[in-house]
Amino acid sequence: MSIEQTDVTGKTAESLPQLDRTLHAAAKPPVRIVHLGLGAFHRSHQAWYTSQASDAADWGIASFTGRRPDAALALAEQDGLFTLVERADGGDSFAVVGSIVEAVDGADVQRLAELVSAPATSIVTLTVTEAAYRIGADGQLDTTASDVAGDLALLASGSGNPSTPLGRLVFALAARRAAGAGPLAVVCCDNLADNGTVARNAVAGLAQAWDAELAAWVEANVSFVSTSVDRITPRTTEADIAAVEAACGYRDNSPVVAEPFTNWVLSGDFPAGRPRWEDAGAVFVDHIEPYENRKLWLLNGAHSLLAYAGQLRGHTTVAQALADPQCLIAVESFWDEAEANLSGAAAGGADLQIPAYRAALLARFSNARIAHHLAQIAMDGSTKLRMRAMPVLLAERAQGRSGAAAALMIAAWIDFSAAAETFHDPLATEVAAANQLEGAERVRAVLALVDPAVAADDAVVELVSGLLGTFPADA
Numbered sequence: 099m100s101i102e103q104t105d106v107t108g109k110t111a112e113s114l115p116q117l118d119r120t121l122h123a124a125a126k127p128p129v130r131i132v133h134l135g136l137g138a139f140h141r142s143h144q145a146w147y148t149s150q151a152s153d154a155a156d157w158g159i160a161s162f163t164g165r166r167p168d169a170a171l172a173l174a175e176q177d178g179l180f181t182l183v184e185r186a187d188g189g190d191s192f193a194v195v196g197s198i199v200e201a202v203d204g205a206d207v208q209r210l211a212e213l214v215s216a217p218a219t220s221i222v223t224l225t226v227t228e229a230a231y232r233i234g235a236d237g238q239l240d241t242t243a244s245d246v247a248g249d250l251a252l253l254a255s256g257s258g259n260p261s262t263p264l265g266r267l268v269f270a271l272a273a274r275r276a277a278g279a280g281p282l283a284v285v286c287c288d289n290l291a292d293n294g295t296v297a298r299n300a301v302a303g304l305a306q307a308w309d310a311e312l313a314a315w316v317e318a319n320v321s322f323v324s325t326s327v328d329r330i331t332p333r334t335t336e337a338d339i340a341a342v343e344a345a346c347g348y349r350d351n352s353p354v355v356a357e358p359f360t361n362w363v364l365s366g367d368f369p370a371g372r373p374r375w376e377d378a379g380a381v382f383v384d385h386i387e388p389y390e391n392r393k394l395w396l397l398n399g400a401h402s403l404l405a406y407a408g409q410l411r412g413h414t415t416v417a418q419a420l421a422d423p424q425c426l427i428a429v430e431s432f433w434d435e436a437e438a439n440l441s442g443a444a445a446g447g448a449d450l451q452i453p454a455y456r457a458a459l460l461a462r463f464s465n466a467r468i469a470h471h472l473a474q475i476a477m478d479g480s481t482k483l484r485m486r487a488m489p490v491l492l493a494e495r496a497q498g499r500s501g502a503a504a505a506l507m508i509a510a511w512i513d514f515s516a517a518a519e520t521f522h523d524p525l526a527t528e529v530a531a532a533n534q535l536e537g538a539e540r541v542r543a544v545l546a547l548v549d550p551a552v553a554a555d556d557a558v559v560e561l562v563s564g565l566l567g568t569f570p571a572d573a
């Protein structure tokens with residue numbers, strides 16, 4: 099039985115007007131930013147920062163979906179408008195964001211090429227997930243990955259459209275080169291260490307494999323900006339849509355819920371200009387690595403640890419897992435190891451304020467009104483652990499310490515990979531095959547998929563093996 103939603107005035111959802119630029123007067127700035135990966139985070143972060151800049155009237159975003167058209171179709175019905183729900187411990191606040199002026203199905207590669215080759219376009223932003231960069235354990239583009247190889251064949255044949263976001267971007271950059279539209283910046287906003295370099299390796303790797311002259315043009319004309327991005331943004335639910343209807347008195351098919359906290363650190367050049375994102379609190383730095391490491395290790399590292407340990411213990415959300423003392427102790431121990439490698443010379447002169455950052459994270463993770471599902475965070479672990487666990491493990495061992503807390507994250511992932519009903523990972527088949535082995539050989543084979551050099555270290559294999567089964571399901 100379905101229960102009709104009613105708003106504060108008692109109206110049913112169907113009788114409410116739909117959000118669009120007629121209902122909500124909002125200027126429609128010209129497209130100067132093209133985005134790939136029209137998901138929840140893009141809307142709560144880059145679109146919000148752009149809408150808050152003092153020169154917002156000059157900067158519209160054309161945003162493309164990644165794999166399915168749904169999000170673009172839904173947003174296009176609303177002229178790109180959506181509601182940002184800031185969900186604090188104490189309650190919700192609602193604001194309409196108007197910076198997305200065009201929402202497009204990612205399969206429309208011709209429209210992407212048109213927009214990227216327009217002289218007015220200055221920036222391409224990306225939130226296509228870590229796994230989409232198809233970077234192997236050696237940090238380079240994996241040209242043998244089937245979708246990358248497929249795109250390379252399509253590009254070489256000149257027939258058909260690429261299907262990966264990076265393949266599509268390279269195709270569109272070729273159009274910009276042909277149009278003589280000049281340099282631009284690519285701004286990676288995915289949770290990757292040195293994400294500007296990762297994006298550069300992926301784009302340059304594809305361009306090089308397709309057309310060496312295009313690769314040279316990319317080298318000379320595309321600036322790859324590195325960023326550290328932060329705002330916890332879970333997937334939107336039906337209940338979120340109903341909450342907007344009830345509070346705002348209109349229908350919005352694409353609201354996004356996020357925590358009040360937000361942070362954006364950027365490093366790199368914008369040869370064709372950029373919005374004044376600093377007006378909304380974005381910070382521009384020369385050396386981004388300490389900020390990236392702080393965020394990727396402390397926040398994302400703890401998230402991954404909670405995702406695997408928490409689900410093994412029967413929890414569903416971050417807040418639930420953190421309330422479990424066994425998970426909390428594991429997080430604090432991992433933070434101690436990470437903190438030891440974020441201080442002193444590792445901070446590179448940046449004032450990282452780690453104790454305050456840790457305290458703030460505990461409060462952010464405990465916000466039970468944000469239902470951040472562990473299953474979502476758990477996806478693509480083979481890629482994420484390279485940035486979240488491995489650097490801390492290696493740094494600890496280089497200091498002569500065991501790195502046991504970082505190793506515990508890896509052990510929990512291995513346990514989870516064998517126990518999970520659904521194991522979503524670009525290397526899921528390979529992980530399943532490795533899990534058929536026994537004992538230390540099994541651990542070595544799974545570890546090798548994350549980092550072959552670490553897997554060759556018998557002491558690490560022994561350490562991780564000894565930590566398997568730490569999180570029995572008795573929550």
Ligand SMILES: NC(=O)c1ccc[n+]([C@@H]2O[C@H](COP(=O)([O-])OP(=O)(O)OC[C@H]3O[C@@H](n4cnc5c(N)ncnc54)[C@H](O)[C@@H]3O)[C@@H](O)[C@H]2O)c1
Binds near residue numbers: 164
């Ligand atoms: N959600 C957050 O709290 C958060 C915070 C900081 C950074 N991020 C970064 O943003 C990324 C996206 O997060 P989100 O919450 O918007 O996710 P989402 O699922 O809402 O959107 C992801 C977008 O990328 C596309 N996509 C996903 N996998 C792809 C693939 N393999 N190939 C092509 N396109 C693909 C999807 O179609 C969608 O358009 C994360 O992976 C992370 O790197 C997210």
Ligand SMILES: O=P(O)(O)OC[C@@H](O)[C@@H](O)[C@H](O)[C@H](O)CO
Binds near residue numbers: 228
């Ligand atoms: O988005 P992912 O998949 O990279 O990682 C899951 C979470 O750790 C991540 O989304 C955090 O919530 C986010 O990075 C907070 O800023």
